[in-house]
Amino acid sequence: MELFPPIPLAEWRDTKETLHRFAQVIGKIRLAASVQRNHWWNVPFRLTGRGTTTSPMGQVDGNPIFPIDFDFVAHRLVVSALDGREVSFPLAGRSVASFYAAVMEALDALGVRTRPALPRPFDLPDSGRPFADDTEHATYDPAHANRYWRVLSQVASVLEEFAAGYSGKVSPVHHFWHTFDLAHTRFSERRVQQPEGADAVTREAYSREVISFGFWFGDDTFPEPAFYAYTAPEPAGLADAPLEPPAARWVPRGSSHLAVLRYDDVRTESDRRAAVLAFYESAYLAGARRAGWDVDGLACPGGVTDPVLRP
Structure with missing residues (x-):
């Protein structure tokens, strides 16, 4: 199977927009039914x-224990309980409104009382429209959904x-349903004093210095996968640091910068995996060195912390 197959945003935008809202429905249930962990x-x-x-x-909230799974092979949503009961339904052929109704019915069938606190999209153009009223987003192409998961x-x-x-x-390494990206974050233990007026989500997410790495599928502001x-807070001179491979670049983002490597540029590399690893490492070193992190002390070659055991 090809590593990093083509997935241009224009070809599956309608499916992505629908699937993003499906994910937000389930994500808001997860938010309501799970114990808060540090940094969300x-x-x-x-x-x-x-x-x-x-x-x-x-x-913990008095409900039965239940997971919700998106199956992008059989293209179904599966809601299950520890006692073996399960409710599932097809993902294709549904609007966001019909998906939301089917999810609520599945929860009721399993005796789960959890409901989203704010049952509407977060940080999307239609954030004022309840999921239950969204009949506009109703495209689900199984081939595109399967490629997204792969x-x-x-x-x-x-x-x-x-x-x-x-x-x-x-x-x-986790998939954020609100921004529809995959991310992994490294932390230092230095506390960050957020500015007065910062929202609760930002305050908790960035209460420590972080360098974050990820992948997104593209949106209106950057319409291609990358x-x-x-690094947050951003240290002085970050955007002057070199990045690898040569196609990578720093992109202004408000008052800070984002290191970006286009997905299609990676697809031209002879070793695609090595190119992405080199990109992440160069972005890490750029931020860590300028922020004064103990780069050598925090290194863990090959996943081994004990220097005696290192190859």
């Missing part, structure tokens, strides 16, 4: 061998390999 690690999805999952939720899985594998090289605090990295 309870919010994103994880990948499975067939799609994405919320992981088990419930119990690309996610391939990028996640590379991010897991990259994650092995750092012994400090790190996030899981690998990315950023």
Whole structure:
């Protein structure tokens, strides 16, 4: 199977827009039914061998324990309980409104009382429209949905390999449903004082210095898939640091910068995996060195922390 197959945004935009809202419906249920973890690690999805999952939720709020899984092989949503009961339905042929109604029926059938606190999209152009009223987004192409999951899985594998090289605090490799990207973050233990008026999501996500790495499928502001990295807070001179491979570049983002490597540029490389790993490493070193992180002390070659055991 080809590593990083073509996935131009223009070819599957309608499916992506529908699937993004499907994901937000399930993500908001996960947010309501899970215990809050530091830096919102309870919010994103994880990948499975067939799609994405919320992981088990419930119990602490009086509901049964239940996971919700997107199956992008059989193209179904699966809601299950620990006692073996399961409700599933096809993803194709549904608007966001009909998907939302089917999800609520599935939860009721399993005795789950959890509901999204704000049942409408987050940070999308139609954020004022309830999911239950969205009959506009109703495109689900199974081939495009399956390719989305395969690309996610391939990028996640590379991010897991990259994650092995750092012994400090790190996030899981996880899929954020609100921004529809895959991300992995390295932390220093230095606290960050957020400006007065910063929202609660930002304050918790960036309460420590971070260097974050990820991949997104493109949107209206950057209409193509790309690998990315950023340092927050951004140290002086970050955008002057070299990036690898040569096609990578720094892109202004408000008052800061984003390291970007276009997905299609990676596809021209003879070793695509090595190109992405080199990109992430160069972006990490650019931020860590300028922010004064202990690069050598936090290194973890080959995923081994004990220098005696290192090859």
